[in-house]
Amino acid sequence: MTAHAPRVSRAISAVLAATTIVVGLAGRTVLPEAVGGPLGDALSAVLVVWLVMLLAPRTPPAVAASVALAVCAVIEASHLTPLAPALLDRWPAARFVVGTTFAVQDLVWYALGAALAGTLVAAVTPRRGGTGQTLRHAPTAAAVRGRRAASVVAPLTVLGLLVVGGVVLGRTVEAEAVELTAEVTTAQRELSTSAGKVADDAVREQLAAALDRAGSVLGATPVLHRLPGDARAAAAGLEDAIEAVRASRRERATDRATTAREEAAPVRRRAERVLDAADALAESGQDAGEATRAAVRDTLGAVDDTVALADPERLAEMPLADLEEVAPVLRARQDAVGTATAELMSAQDAVVCPFPDQVWFPEGGRIATDDLAPIPWAPEHSVRADLLDGLVALDEAYLAQFGAHLVVNSAYRSVDDQREVYRPENPNPLAAPPGCSNHGLGTAVDLSVGPEGFDGARFAWLTEHAEQYGWTHPDWAGPTGRLPEPWHWESVATPDAY
Numbered sequence: 001m002t003a004h005a006p007r008v009s010r011a012i013s014a015v016l017a018a019t020t021i022v023v024g025l026a027g028r029t030v031l032p033e034a035v036g037g038p039l040g041d042a043l044s045a046v047l048v049v050w051l052v053m054l055l056a057p058r059t060p061p062a063v064a065a066s067v068a069l070a071v072c073a074v075i076e077a078s079h080l081t082p083l084a085p086a087l088l089d090r091w092p093a094a095r096f097v098v099g100t101t102f103a104v105q106d107l108v109w110y111a112l113g114a115a116l117a118g119t120l121v122a123a124v125t126p127r128r129g130g131t132g133q134t135l136r137h138a139p140t141a142a143a144v145r146g147r148r149a150a151s152v153v154a155p156l157t158v159l160g161l162l163v164v165g166g167v168v169l170g171r172t173v174e175a176e177a178v179e180l181t182a183e184v185t186t187a188q189r190e191l192s193t194s195a196g197k198v199a200d201d202a203v204r205e206q207l208a209a210a211l212d213r214a215g216s217v218l219g220a221t222p223v224l225h226r227l228p229g230d231a232r233a234a235a236a237g238l239e240d241a242i243e244a245v246r247a248s249r250r251e252r253a254t255d256r257a258t259t260a261r262e263e264a265a266p267v268r269r270r271a272e273r274v275l276d277a278a279d280a281l282a283e284s285g286q287d288a289g290e291a292t293r294a295a296v297r298d299t300l301g302a303v304d305d306t307v308a309l310a311d312p313e314r315l316a317e318m319p320l321a322d323l324e325e326v327a328p329v330l331r332a333r334q335d336a337v338g339t340a341t342a343e344l345m346s347a348q349d350a351v352v353c354p355f356p357d358q359v360w361f362p363e364g365g366r367i368a369t370d371d372l373a374p375i376p377w378a379p380e381h382s383v384r385a386d387l388l389d390g391l392v393a394l395d396e397a398y399l400a401q402f403g404a405h406l407v408v409n410s411a412y413r414s415v416d417d418q419r420e421v422y423r424p425e426n427p428n429p430l431a432a433p434p435g436c437s438n439h440g441l442g443t444a445v446d447l448s449v450g451p452e453g454f455d456g457a458r459f460a461w462l463t464e465h466a467e468q469y470g471w472t473h474p475d476w477a478g479p480t481g482r483l484p485e486p487w488h489w490e491s492v493a494t495p496d497a498y
């Protein structure tokens with residue numbers, strides 16, 4: 001072998017050039033664009049190196065590599081001129097040679113391919129010369145055959161590894177992107193459906209931030225800026241954020257169900273009390289109507305079913321969608337009980353209380369002793385305990401004005417007390433039927449106002465001052481009312497409707 005021997009034989013260069021073309025085209029066809037593109041760019045430069053070696057087998061590897069890079073760069077740059085677009089218009093298949101657009105990162109792949117091919121040429125070139133100590137001697141025939149074999153096998157092996165590596169890398173990046181895209185869809189749905197449904201809004205902000213991160217990962221150039229693992233990490237972040245939002249939704253839904261369950265208790269108790277009283281009145285001949293009583297019974301049953309559902313252990317095991325329905329359903333059913341109860345009370349009122357200003361309450365005359373308080377200066381009479389302070393304050397002012405306490409003739413009246421004063425044979429009896437008087441609620445007092453009645457100084461003073469202490473004189477008891485009663489005063493807290 002002499003200094004004039006080719007570095008790589010033309011035959012080998014031709015085979016390598018053909019192989020490179022086949023692999024490059026196959027790569028563009030088979031591989032995803034994210035991998036096939038860069039691989040094709042690198043192989044273009046490799047191809048130019050083989051072509052240089054085919055035309056001029058003695059070209060030094062560095063020169064061949066530089067020429068390859070220069071040729072590829074010029075072709076790439078042609079996209080910045082009208083030349084490449086015109087060429088592609090006329091002959092679309094030219095894209096296999098010149099590509100389709102200008103992209104700076106393509107130059108990196110060209111450089112990589114050129115360097116790789118140049119290095120391979122240098123590696124398989126027979127060594128010549130060397131240090132002064134090295135003796136020159138002709139290689140044996142076996143060594144020559146070995147180098148020739150190596151000059152074919154080595155580039156093909158590298159090409160094969162390049163292709164296999166590219167396929168693995170590309171498939172991995174693509175599969176991760178597909179998974180991340182699916183996770184993004186789930187996360188977007190979670191973000192839009194969780195508005196106003198979380199215990200802590202910060203979890204939704206974190207989900208939005210994780211979605212932003214996933215978006216930039218998906219938008220990044222595969223392989224160059226999005227490496228294997230990036231999309232998987234973003235998907236894991238999304239999954240955590242979705243879990244946090246769902247946990248927060250559970251927390252809020254559980255709280256609301258528990259609150260609704262607690263709030264249902266007094267509504268149920270009241271409905272049961274009204275129903276019991278209405279049932280008792282029905283037996284004694286004052287039936288408010290079976291349908292109205294049945295409506296309360298039915299709505300109570302529906303509430304009981306939902307209350308049972310809102311048991312803490314059952315809530316903990318319930319799917320989120322069901323869990324979030326418990327509170328609204330319970331509230332709706334609770335409202336239905338309230339409505340049915342009010343309707344039953346109205347129906348009962350119409351049967352029991354003859355006048356519109358009389359309002360029937362099942363607890364009328366049945367107030368628990370604990371809820372009543374004796375009037376300090378007239379302890380034989382009581383009012384509802386929470387109203388006593390206002391009455392005491394009114395009395396103090398009255399005492400200062402008239403030098404004597406308010407004279408209380410009647411206050412709370414039990415059912416039995418009310419029966420004693422009720423005279424149904426009178427077409428406009430002074431006392432209401434049991435259950436219809438606010439004396440039975442502990443919210444009314446009968447006060448002596450002197451023989452002048454409505455015209456006296458006491459009634460005038462009370463009219464002017466009682467309201468500021470929470471007491472008032474109702475219209476029906478006024479001078480022109482249904483039943484003129486200057487002595488009847490009642491708390492402003494007295495209910496007059498359901």
Ligand SMILES: [Zn+2]
Pocket residue numbers: 410439444445446487488489
């Ligand atoms: Zn009265």
